[in-house]
Amino acid sequence: MEKKKIIIIGAGPGGLAAGLLLSSKGYSVKIYEKKPYVGGRNSSFNLGDYKFDLGPTFFLMPQVLEDIFIEAGERLDERVNLIEINPMYRLKFYGLDDFNPYSYNKKFLMYGEMEKIFPYSSKSYDKYMNRESKKFSKLEPCLKVPYLSLVDYLKPNFLKALPYLDAHKSIYDVLGNYYKEEELKLSFTFQAKYIGMSPWVAPGTFSMISYLEHKYGVFHVEGGLNRVSKVISELIIKKGGEIFLDTPVKEILFKDKKAIGIKLDNGDTIE
Ligand SMILES: Cc1cc2nc3c(=O)[nH]c(=O)nc-3n(C[C@H](O)[C@H](O)[C@H](O)COP(=O)(O)OP(=O)(O)OC[C@H]3O[C@@H](n4cnc5c(N)ncnc54)[C@H](O)[C@@H]3O)c2cc1C
Known part of the structure; x- marks a missing residue:
């Protein structure tokens, strides 16, 4: 045939x-x-x-590409060398020590970084990771289906995700639920620039970008x-x-x- x-x-x-x-x-x-x-x-x-x-220039969520390779009968790690970067980046604030965020699999280093500059903030970090993890688990299935008609917005997965959408707030407002220090809010909202938006304007739904960085890490492709x-x-x-x-x-x-x-x-x- x-x-x-x-x-x-x-x-x-x-x-x-x-x-x-x-x-x-x-x-x-x-x-x-x-x-x-x-x-x-x-x-x-x-x-x-x-x-x-x-x-x-850096790579997020390699598991998405790994899944594509597996579905094609291939292995990503046999062809591409991904190197996890820790600390993920270095943030400089006037009058403060450098703040070097680590991914969640190095959370004790991250706690140390946070407490060094912002005492008692590691608890807020855990609160942020837990709530954003729940939010991502509700939203992820909705990101994998097309929305071709209004009826698609009434599907059970989408309705379950609605309370977590945060679309009526900005990313900056969402991060304000976790952190009171201005520098911490900025450290977890600057990722809005990846989608070409300002944290004060981008819908709070996108707070998952910084969560994904922290949860899965940031990679360099050799x-x-x-x-x-x-x-x-x-x-x-x-x-x-x-x-x-x-x-x-x-x-x-x-x-x-x-x-x-x-x-x-x-x-x-x-x-
Ligand atoms: C500076 C920068 C940083 C970025 N950072 C990230 C990031 O960190 N993470 C992330 O996920 N994404 C990032 N992106 C976005 C990412 O590169 C794009 O989302 C991705 O390349 C889109 O893939 P695509 O195949 O849909 O479109 P494109 O990459 O735009 O590819 C479309 C292709 O179609 C070809 N084409 C168009 N018209 C025709 C035609 N008439 N005939 C033949 N060929 C045609 C074009 O030449 C092009 O090769 C970044 C982009 C830029 C520019």
Whole structure:
């Protein structure tokens, strides 16, 4: 039987992850990428002997990528070396010692860091980790399903998560429930900048970003984060998929409202 054909536009992390999963399930995958390299916003450039990531520079929640690799019959740890970074970062406040947050698997170091600068604050840290853990466990299932109609917002998982959504507050307000010191509120809210927002404006739902950093840690990918995209593209090719670089797609072709192929910038059509 002829393999079902899949066309993917763009070899960014999204297109590559889809390409890996589909090629591992036996589909005939063709990825068309307009740039001369893979990775999209997770690409890199070289300057002399040095390589620089253009997009993300550190890695969160490796288990998400591990799950994708396992589903594709592969192992992430055989192909990518992830190095956990502790302390995760160094925060400097005027007139205070440096504050170096550690991930939760080094919580005694974190308690020490907190108490060194903010006495009695490690209890607040535990309160924050416990409540945010509950919040994440309620919200995570809701992040894995599409919301294509209003009815999707009435599904049991979403309704159960509603009391934890914190969407009517800002991230800064949510952190105010745990910490009274201004510096601590800032230490757990600056992560709003990852989604391009201010902690005073971003919905409190996103307080889970700093929780995820503390819970699962922050990782460096040996060789740069762009290696993840390169490795996935190699696996797609190993599984019989094809990646066409320097090949911009001009339009998606439809018949009876169904996508049936694409037209490339050079005029070729692929169905
Ligand atoms: C500075 C920076 C820091 C970031 N930090 C983080 C982080 O810490 N954690 C995190 O999760 N995310 C981070 N991101 C975001 C992350 O890089 C993106 O979410 C991710 O790259 C999105 O993947 P994507 O495949 O959906 O889109 P993209 O990466 O944008 O890939 C889309 C691809 O499609 C190609 N394309 C577009 N149009 C066409 C066409 N017509 N024909 C052919 N090809 C086409 C593009 O060239 C591109 O390669 C960061 C991004 C930046 C820029």
